[in-house]
Amino acid sequence: xxxxxxxLVVEDGTEYTEALRSLAANELSxxxxxxxxxxxxxxxxxxxxxxxxAVFLDVVFDxxxxxxxxxxxxxxxxxxxxxxxxxxxxxxxxxGFYLVSELAPLxxxxxxxxxxxxxxxxxxxxxxxxRRCERLSGLADGTPISAVMESLxxxxxxxxxxxxxx
Numbered sequence: 001x002x003x004x005x006x007x008l009v010v011e012d013g014t015e016y017t018e019a020l021r022s023l024a025a026n027e028l029s030x031x032x033x034x035x036x037x038x039x040x041x042x043x044x045x046x047x048x049x050x051x052x053x054a055v056f057l058d059v060v061f062d063x064x065x066x067x068x069x070x071x072x073x074x075x076x077x078x079x080x081x082x083x084x085x086x087x088x089x090x091x092x093x094x095x096g097f098y099l100v101s102e103l104a105p106l107x108x109x110x111x112x113x114x115x116x117x118x119x120x121x122x123x124x125x126x127x128x129x130x131r132r133c134e135r136l137s138g139l140a141d142g143t144p145i146s147a148v149m150e151s152l153x154x155x156x157x158x159x160x161x162x163x164x165x166x
């Protein structure tokens with residue numbers, strides 16, 4: 001019997017988590033533990049309590065209060081010329097990237113991290129983020145989330161580590 005795999009989903013809503021649950025009702029109860037975190041603090045707690053086999057990150061956290069966002073708000077306020085609202089919006093709209101940087105040192109080994117972002121026009125950004133998180137991958141525009149989740153779940157239930165997602 002293979003060991004149970006843990007997938008951490010970090011999102012400010014529940015869309016990805018609900019999609020996973022609907023796609024894998026049988027597999028989740030048998031071999032995959034699905035754990036959701038709503039912000040950086042919750043994700044850190046999950047990583048302290050669980051051995052995680054893969055991570056899925058949303059990018060935009062516009063439903064999260066600014067004080068719960070990863071990143072240095074004061075530095076961003078200075079960067080945006082003292083405009084607090086613009087700085088908060090920037091952190092919320094780019095939260096997934098801040099999460100990669102903040103969570104990478106806490107992730108066990110070289111586990112795969114998938115972020116809901118298309119890097120095809122920004123290979124330098126992907127390369128920079130991979131210096132922090134070597135198994136980071138993004139999603140091409142138009143990739144149905146169901147295809148990504150099915151691939152991720154299949155690889156987790158097979159005992160392999162996810163790689164080369166669509």
